[in-house]
Each structure stands twice: as structure tokens, then as C-alpha cells.
Amino acid sequence: MLQSFKPIFSCNLVLSRSFSGYVSRMRYLMRLKEDDEACREALKSGKVLLYHKLSPLLRKTSSGSGYKLASLKTSDLEQILEKVGKDKHIVNESFLLECTDKDEPQFSLEVGDLDRSALEQECGGMFVDLRKAFFMIPGPESPLAAKGQALLRWHQTNSFCSATGQPTVRNQSGSYRVCHSSGITYYPKMAPVVIVLVSDGSRCLLARQAMFPKGMYSALSGFCDMGESVEEALLREVAEEVGLEVEDLQYSGSQHWPFPQSSFMLACHATVNPDKTQVNIDKAELEDARWFTYEEITEALQNMPRDPRREPPVFWVPPSYAIANQLIQEWANHQQLSRK
Numbered sequence: 001m002l003q004s005f006k007p008i009f010s011c012n013l014v015l016s017r018s019f020s021g022y023v024s025r026m027r028y029l030m031r032l033k034e035d036d037e038a039c040r041e042a043l044k045s046g047k048v049l050l051y052h053k054l055s056p057l058l059r060k061t062s063s064g065s066g067y068k069l070a071s072l073k074t075s076d077l078e079q080i081l082e083k084v085g086k087d088k089h090i091v092n093e094s095f096l097l098e099c100t101d102k103d104e105p106q107f108s109l110e111v112g113d114l115d116r117s118a119l120e121q122e123c124g125g126m127f128v129d130l131r132k133a134f135f136m137i138p139g140p141e142s143p144l145a146a147k148g149q150a151l152l153r154w155h156q157t158n159s160f161c162s163a164t165g166q167p168t169v170r171n172q173s174g175s176y177r178v179c180h181s182s183g184i185t186y187y188p189k190m191a192p193v194v195i196v197l198v199s200d201g202s203r204c205l206l207a208r209q210a211m212f213p214k215g216m217y218s219a220l221s222g223f224c225d226m227g228e229s230v231e232e233a234l235l236r237e238v239a240e241e242v243g244l245e246v247e248d249l250q251y252s253g254s255q256h257w258p259f260p261q262s263s264f265m266l267a268c269h270a271t272v273n274p275d276k277t278q279v280n281i282d283k284a285e286l287e288d289a290r291w292f293t294y295e296e297i298t299e300a301l302q303n304m305p306r307d308p309r310r311e312p313p314v315f316w317v318p319p320s321y322a323i324a325n326q327l328i329q330e331w332a333n334h335q336q337l338s339r340k
């Protein structure tokens, strides 16, 4: 029997914000999305994240011990562009991302047609593949790095109208593209995906696809079909992939996931009857699916691979920037409490 969703972990973000500052920032952002002139003005005093063929620019932190996303003042970026022999006006091709706590609008710009090493030298940083960058930058910067890449990718792949084949034209912020021939407005899209950590009360079920890195197991996941609710998608995916019927669902949280295209991950916990835990794997989709004990999970959480040059542990779970990790951590915390 399905229980209704209980939003058990999702409120902290909103509650921790200073409310009036947050509202005015969101209203400002909303205006910039719609008002081309205001957006152009904001860009002049804003900051820009650079991407080279969708890899974000990182810089060393001031202590020199780590890396962070490089956020360049527009005026500095214009000078850099001129130094590498480019028209500084390409800055106007930037897309609006967000507005920081200090009311600073942030943009992203693709510079893949410029010389990579010349730019790296002028900017004092390096362009790093996004998957690798997630291991290098502070966790709170990951969503912005992902959003910057996702928006650039969406614009790159939506420059023509699918009805007329005519070019589409962006608004200044990049919040949509229009085909003036058909009048169709295109908005950036994400594909909804359910991800679920199934438990039988004392163990949790993790699976791996053949394409996963060696030894990595994750929660079950799958794209929602057209017309499906999250609950229906989740029940179907678990049935399809491992042949089990889940009984109880609890919402955990959500995440934008940029790989390989933009997905919107909706994460839940689910339980199965402890007497009906025999898995029947869909081998076309999964290489393996297994029940893991609390002890195995806590060990995996403590033994995350840190150095890609070293052999990974025999069993490990997705890194902290993936919502699968959040689900697994929550399950382990819940088990720990229930064992006291």
C-alpha cells in the first residue's frame, strides 16, 4: 500500500534563508530574465563563469590548497578577451544564471572557439571537465557549475526550431529562445528522473550498470514516461529493473543532474516486504543488483575513492555531489538511530 509523500528532509534550505533578502533577490532575477535592457545593464556589473567546450574555468583558492569556480568581473573579462585577440562584445553572449547573496548577478559564457591555453594563462586558471571539477570545487558550488554548463548546452542544441527548421533567437538572459517564423517559444528543458533507495528494513538495494566505474553501485533510477506521476514512475522502474514491488515511499529531495543531458532527479526512499526480497535483474539495463548491509554501507561511505590514479575499493557508492549519496547517507543515519 502506498503512503502519501512526506517531505522529510527538504525544508532546511528555505528556512535558513533571510526571507526579505531572498524575496527581493528572486524578484530582481525575475526582472532580469524578462527585461533585455535591464539584463544587459546587470551584465556590466555582474560576474561571468567561463566554459571552454563545456568545461568550467577553475582557479586555485587564495590559500592555494584547493580549487573554486572562477567568477570573472565583466570588465576584467573584456580586457582578457581583447588580450587574446577577441572582440570584447562577445561578453554579451553570456547567459544569466543566478543572483548571489550579495545581489551580484552571475552569468555563464562558452569560449570554446578561443585558444584554451592562452585564456587559461590570462585568467590564471584552468578549464576542467565538469565530472572532474565536482571532485575539486567546494560542494556548494556544484549546482552553479552544473547549471552554467546545462544552460550553455541547451542553447547550443536548440538553435533551430523543430517545427520550421528556422533559426531560433535567444532573449538577452537566455531564459528562452523564439522562432519568429512559427512564433514558438522554447524554454530550457530537463528530463524528470526518479531515483530510489529501496530498503527491506535492515538492508538496502543498490545496483550497477556495466558503464559505471568499476566497483560503484548506486540507487535505482529511471526516466519518467510521458504522463506518469513520480510515484508511478518509481514503482515501474523498481519492477522493471529488479522485479520487486515497493510498498512505501518517502520523498527525500531533488537535484539537477547535468550528465549526459539535463535531468531533474527526484529522490525517494522506499521499502519492500522483508519476505519478498528476491531480486530478478533486467540484464539489459543492469549488470548487477544486490542487498547491502548497514556495515557494508558505512564502510563504503568511509572509503570513497579520492585519487583516480589508485585502484578503487571493491565496493563504493556515488560521491557526495550525487543525490544517490544523500539517499545512502540518510538510510545509514536512519539505521544507526534505529539500532540504538
Ligand SMILES: NC(=O)c1ccc[n+]([C@@H]2O[C@H](COP(=O)([O-])OP(=O)(O)OC[C@H]3O[C@@H](n4cnc5c(N)ncnc54)[C@H](O)[C@@H]3O)[C@@H](O)[C@H]2O)c1
Residues within 6 Å of the ligand: 191, 193, 195, 218, 219, 220, 221, 222, 223, 255, 257, 259, 260, 261, 263, 265, 285, 318, 322, 323, 324, 325
Ligand atoms: N545524481 C545521481 O545521484 C544519479 C544516480 C543515478 C542515475 N543518475 C542519472 O539518472 C539518469 C537516468 O538513469 P538510468 O540510466 O537508470 O535511466 P533508465 O533506467 O530510464 O534507463 C536509461 C534508458 O532509458 C531510455 N530513456 C527514456 N527516456 C529517456 C530520456 N529522456 N533520456 C535518455 N534516455 C531515456 C533510454 O533507452 C536509456 O538507455 C541518468 O542520466 C543518470 O546519469 C543520477
Ligand SMILES: [Mg+2]
Residues within 6 Å of the ligand: 220, 221, 222, 241, 285
Ligand atoms: Mg535505470
